[in-house]
Amino acid sequence: MGNCIQVLSSSPLSPRTITTRRLRVSEEDDDDSCLEQVTRGGLRVNMSDRHPDDEEAKQIAKALIDPETRVQYLKLLYNDIQCSVAMAIGKGLETNLSLLRLDLRYNDIGREGAAGIATALETNRTLQFLYLDGNKVGSEGAAAIAKALEMMNQSLLGLDLCSNDIGREGATAIAMALETNRTLQYLYMDGNNLGCEGAAAIAKALETNQSLRWLSLSWNYIGSEGAVAISKALTANLTLQSLNLSYNKIGSEGATAIAKALERNGTLQLLNLDSNNIESECVAAITKALEKNTTHERIRILQMLDLTMNHLGSLPRL
Numbered sequence: 593m594g595n596c597i598q599v600l601s602s603s604p605l606s607p608r609t610i611t612t613r614r615l616r617v618s619e620e621d622d623d624d625s626c627l628e629q630v631t632r633g634g635l636r637v638n639m640s641d642r643h644p645d646d647e648e649a650k651q652i653a654k655a656l657i658d659p660e661t662r663v664q665y666l667k668l669l670y671n672d673i674q675c676s677v678a679m680a681i682g683k684g685l686e687t688n689l690s691l692l693r694l695d696l697r698y699n700d701i702g703r704e705g706a707a708g709i710a711t712a713l714e715t716n717r718t719l720q721f722l723y724l725d726g727n728k729v730g731s732e733g734a735a736a737i738a739k740a741l742e743m744m745n746q747s748l749l750g751l752d753l754c755s756n757d758i759g760r761e762g763a764t765a766i767a768m769a770l771e772t773n774r775t776l777q778y779l780y781m782d783g784n785n786l787g788c789e790g791a792a793a794i795a796k797a798l799e800t801n802q803s804l805r806w807l808s809l810s811w812n813y814i815g816s817e818g819a820v821a822i823s824k825a826l827t828a829n830l831t832l833q834s835l836n837l838s839y840n841k842i843g844s845e846g847a848t849a850i851a852k853a854l855e856r857n858g859t860l861q862l863l864n865l866d867s868n869n870i871e872s873e874c875v876a877a878i879t880k881a882l883e884k885n886t887t888h889e890r891i892r893i894l895q896m897l898d899l900t901m902n903h904l905g906s907l908p909r910l
Contacts, residue, residue, distance in 0.1 A: 631663075635664045643671050649676070656687075678704075696709075702733065719748060729762075746774075748775060749777045754782040756784055771796075774803050778804075791812065809837055832860060834860070835864070846868070851877040854878060
């Protein structure tokens with residue numbers, strides 16, 4: 593799916609906000625190359641498309657344990673990392689004191705690898721952003737991570753779980769974590785087949801959650817029922833600033849419910865309803881909702897609204 597969301601590309605969770613350098617690995621590198629790259633590579637180390645084996649994974653874990661290691665952003669994209677390697681990395685993460693961002697997107701860590709990372713989250717006190725897009729973690733892996741967020745972890749600010757087929761069960765587990773977690777601010781769950789039930793679970797958590805700022809739920813087939821549930825949460829939630837519901841088939845009924853919620857919501861700044869089979873009359877409803885919302889006098893809270901690829905006809909002026 594690539595970057596999980598277009599209109600929110602400036603999110604702190606977006607990898608494009610960080611510039612990394614690729615460390616070259618020559619054939620002459622000795623057996624400790626992975627260890628040396630992490631321990632001596634500086635603050636940002638990119639080992640993407642390296643395909644480390646179990647022994648090299650142990651070296652990475654050893655480097656993460658080393659108190660001399662200074663790396664803050666470690667990129668391991670496109671490495672075909674399996675659960676055993678992920679678990680070794682998780683073991684190193686348990687006591688690491690420097691890493692702020694760990695990027696494991698587009699690997700194959702599965703539910704067991706996710707569980708290993710989740711175990712690390714229970715004791716790690718420094719990691720702020722975790723990228724797990726496209727790793728087949730499933731509902732069980734999502735539940736393991738949710739448990740860590742619910743019970744122990746107080747440092748993670750951003751979590752990317754896009755394209756992991758977590759389903760409604762995984763969404764329900766994440767929702768339970770959101771009800772108690774007070775630190776997570778950025779959550780990406782695009783392309784996970786959440787359905788209306790999964791969306792409803794997340795919505796219920798949003799009613800009481802006081803930390804989440806950015807939420808992306810595109811490509812989840814939440815339908816009008818899911819959108820209605822989220823609209824109810826928007827009337828109660830006081831912190832959410834960005835919401836992506838694109839490609840969810842919410843239709844005019846769902847869009848109308850969202851419009852009604854905007855009359856009372858005073859925090860949402862970015863809203864993406866792209867490709868949802870929304871009719872033009874719903875845009876008029878959203879316009880009226882924004883007019884009724886008098887927060888900050890005539891300065892509208894909502895700064896960006898994406899309604900492209902809908903059945904809009906002639907758009908009214910926002």
